[in-house]
Amino acid sequence: MMDTLQQLFGPLWPVVWTLAKIVAIVAPIMGAVAYLTLAERKVIGYMQVRIGPNRVGYYGLLQPVADGLKLLFKEIILPTAANKFLFLLAPVLVLAPALAAWAVVPFDFDMVLANVDAGLLYILAMTSVGVYGVIIAGWASNSKYAFLGSLRSAAQIVSYEIAMGFALVGVLMAANSLNLGKIVMAQQGGFWEWYWLPLFPLFVVYFIAAVAETNRAPFDVAEGESEIVAGFHVEYSGMAFAVFFLAEYANMILVATLAALMFLGGWLSPVPFLPDGFPWLAIKVAGLLFLFLWFRATFPRYRYDQIMRLGWKVFIPVTLVWIVVIGAFMQTPLGYLFH
């Protein structure tokens, strides 16, 4: 079967085979995004003693499909004042890096599309591109709310990116590699060997910064429905809005997966008597995503000055100090504590 396919495509075979693998990664992610939106509404519903969507299909299971179809048949409004090309480019620029980053994410031992040694650097580069989409969206809309929203959002994203980057430096010091697969393998030995324990302050900073990076509650001032009505995507409608929406949820899944890989041992089993494997990664990612939803149902929104203070005056000093602590310990015989 494989051989006949190979003969059919001839020299193009590697491209076709890679494309097939990419589809096998992207399709489940899009499915997960669709059902994460439903899970969010259900979880927040139950936390507020409601039952959430329950009309479309059993238990509302077809709700994401209905939402998608509804958005598909809505007009894409192009405001007369907007720069048409940039206006339509912006959502693509937000979604594409959120998907492209998955190229180096390992799902199991040796189960990764591109096993490159600069993996983490590539992910950091890709997730940084997303902020361009936000700025372009706010600028191209030529609307005051969109402009203010994009300024706030961009300043918030870059501020927390610094804290996130410092947290990653700690992981690199412990693992001695930028390759995500090697970072996971460096955490072998069960629950107490995972990096959440020796790098605990960095784990906490990383996760909170991830919530802020994805503009999720309680850091969602960029949306601020009560003051700037939806921030940078106020002028977007129909599928152009849907792409922004997909990107937000795809980014949530991405940062949750990265947190699971770097601090919670990825696909490794927490106890020695159970085998390692992909289900462990799925469980960890699902748990972290549940935290995202729980935060949104629980915490009131931060004020903008509080967000900036937390990012610059708390997270950056904490991560800097912990990097120095790890570095100093690695010079002593106690260095094995950080592997």
Add this chain to the structure above:
Amino acid sequence: MLENYFPILLFILVGLGVGVAPIVLGKVVAPHRPDSEKNSPYECGFEAFEDARMKFDVRYYLVAILFILFDLEIAFLFPWAVVLKEIGLFGFVSMMVFLGILVVGFIYEWMKGALEWE
């Protein structure tokens, strides 16, 4: 070595495609009935009363500049962190000197109030 990066290039192209496809599909399938009120910038029902590209707070510039400084610092820290075990005490001390200089700058901007948002 470089062929390892080919799937990444392909993945970026697929990512762009996944972003473009729904918008094109929406353009084709959805109705298109422009009207001057609908296409005017949203301002809670009022007529837009001045250019949307207005003056904005200088602190956003400041955040951008500080971001570049610190992001560059992270770019320097990445390779250092990967090989720290091999370069030992000498590597550690040299990076601490570098970090120390940056921390002095950080304290200066903190004291100057560059990080205040009231």
